[in-house]
Amino acid sequence: MTTSGDPAEPESQAAAPAAADSVPTPRVFVRNRRTISWIWLVPLVVALVGLSLVINRWIHIGPIITISFQSAEGIQVGQTTVRYRDVVVGTVDDIKVSPDHSRALVQVRLKRDAASYVARKGTRFWVVRPRLELTGVSGLNTLLSGAYIGVDISRTKEGGAAGSRTYRFTGLEKPPEIASDKPGTRYTLTAPDLGSLELGSPVYYRRIQVGRVVDYGLSPDGKEVDIQVFVDAPNDKYVTDDSRFWNISGIQMSLGADGVAVSTGSIASIISGGVEFASADESDTTPAKANTVFHLKLTRQTAMAEPDGVPIPVNFEFRDSVRGLKVGAPVLFHGLEIGNVMNVDLEYNPKIKRFYVLVRADLYPMRFGKIYRELVAENAHSGNAGHSLLGPLVTHGLRAQLRTGNLLTGQQYVALAFFPNAPAAHFDETQKPAMIPTVPGDLDRLQEQLGSVLTKLDSIPYAGISHDLRATLRALTNTLAGLRGVGPETETTLRAVRQSLDRADALLGSRSTGGNLAQTLRELQQAAESLRALADNLRANPSALLRGHPADRLPGR
Known part of the structure; x- marks a missing residue:
């Protein structure tokens, strides 16, 4: 068996016909292959996962905004969340101090979908933590979960987020009392x-x-x-x-x-x-x-009172004590409040070298009623109706006087009243503030009267009166002692008088005596008439007492 690359391959090919009857020899071709180890898949997977995380982070997280607070109390990096309607829209990413070291800067990483409506002008941030105030208790749910940053978004009338994009905010130190979208x-x-x-x-x-x-x-x-x-x-x-x-x-x-x-x-x-x-x-x-x-x-x-209109500023000069007169004290006219004291100052008059108290007050002319409205119509061109009202009143004796409103507290008020016997005073209608003349208060008058009475009492010679009183008492004592001795004699005298009266009563009760008495009374009446005639005659002719009554003249003589 040879490989495809062997040099003896031509010889074997030449001998092939001779071995035709023998068993065929298989031909094997060997190829060189390069294999990749499975270990290389691990970094590939890691790279894919990292890329997906980066893409996911880029898709879901939004920009960073900076919120300025006076203190970062209760805020923790990576744990404190930012919530809108109790939905997390961001997380605290970093905390640092402002360049001027006066505030804490909290950097918040927003979610991408929340950045479009949170990072806008008008959005308000505050730290939600437990608070105990007079109006109630809030933030109790943060006792276990920890503090978080609340968000209130400013919205337009159509319901969309208002304001332009911004990434810097100033946080509130207290939760807002009303949400921006509350109707x-x-x-x-x-x-x-x-x-x-x-x-x-x-x-x-x-x-x-x-x-x-x-x-x-x-x-x-x-x-x-x-x-x-x-x-x-x-x-x-x-x-x-x-x-x-x-x-x-x-x-x-x-x-x-x-x-x-x-x-x-x-x-x-x-x-x-x-x-x-x-x-x-x-x-x-x-x-x-x-x-x-x-x-x-x-x-x-x-x-609910009727509108008072524009007040008229007036001044009062008081020479007496103003103790108990406070700012805000009423100014009364016929028992009705027509103004209030606005200021009380101590002034000095260099001409007479005396101090006085200058009281400034505001009078509400609308409270004078119909007469003021008529003056307003008459003085519409000058706008001086208030001074035109006060001028004639001062001429007819209107004066200001301090009076005690409460005897327990000693509080005083200014009373406007008419004093017909008050000295004449000039009222300048062009002067502003108007100067209303004053008269001494009732308390000062009472003090003067008491002083006068005490002076008269002090001038009484009590020593001489005491000596005379002692002598009189001694004489009275002697008289009373004498009366004690006369007492028995007086009783005897009274008994004799009673007996005499009884006899007279018996005498007058008899008939004979009564008739004689009546005749006697008639004779006395006639005698009285004669005496009256004699008196008239002597009054008419006094010489008749010496010459007698003249004889009657004969007729014809």
């Missing part, structure tokens, strides 16, 4: 101070909660507090341009003619404060626009 309307309330209101304080309409306080802060000029409230739909339709808001925080007490009135809200409003609103004009059903500004009043009474 409702936001309004602004202005107040002198925040009072007892807090984030989440309820907003009521007819004692039913319809919203909450979502934000607050100082106004741009720093003189007021701007409070943002959110009223849920569809209850926001009850907020109109004529709506009035007032504070119902805590327990309100008032003392009136009917006694003590106590008003309380719900337990939530007592603990965390609250706001209530109503419409003065029930016929107005047009809802107010978003971000409409309303004034927050202290009580329902002041909120």
